[in-house]
Amino acid sequence: EAGVVQSPRYKIIEKKQPVAFWCNPISGHNTLYWYRQNLGQGPELLIRYENEEAVDDSQLPKDRFSAERLKGVDSTLKIQPAELGDSAVYLCASSLVSGANNEQFFGPGTRLTVL
Amino acid sequence: QQQVKQSPQSLIVQKGGISIINCAYENTAFDYFPWYQQFPGKGPALLIAIRPDVSEKKEGRFTISFNKSAKQFSLHIMDSQPGDSATYFCAASKRGSARQLTFGSGTQLTVLP
Secondary structure (H helix, E strand, O other), X not given: OOOOEEEOOEEXXXXXXXXXXXXXXXXXXXXXXXXXXXXXXXXXXXXXXXXXXXXXXXXXXXXXXXXXXXXXXXXXXXXXXXXXXXXXXXXXXEEOOOOOOOOOEEOOOEEEXXX | OOOEEEEOOEEEEEOOOXXXXXXXXXXXXXXXXXXXXXXXXXXXXXXXXXXXXXXXXXXXXXXXXXXXXXXXXXXXXXXOOHXXXXXXXXXXXXXXXXXXXXXXXXXXXXXXX
């Protein structure tokens, strides 16, 4: 079974430029998460989807960040415009919300560098 | 507010030794405590998890010890191997909110051959 797929794996942009990350969750997983992981830190939740609905986006900086999950499968996270402080690894995870322990499966992440 | 505090930040252990990583939490509503292992360039992967109704859980060389009254839990890696070299994160979650995970800051473990 394929895991969570993310692309691109690496992205280098100049500040003020837009950037987008794509995530394909594990088939059948209806809950999708986007996390940001700063260097030397644990992942921090940005947004959580249940199917196509964003049910928790309280930590998403809405002035520059946006996300969508069309048809409740793939998801895209966008930053516009990017700032130096946005440099981090952006992780996507998915889970079966009905799972007993709701184990989250993480993708490899996209490492963003903003120059 | 850092709800899950993890220590040490880094740990160096000789092959065959015991690695111990500690975490403390503040929110008494947490009722699920997983540990994740992350290799460079990879996403975190679930290693082992515990619920507060037991004080210890063991899976192979990995053991979680849980102290509910102290609000602390720890990961013990017995007979540590160079392949265990990775970053380890403790986490906690509570019912509802699809069990949103709150992660610790991570421990970079290096096992010397």
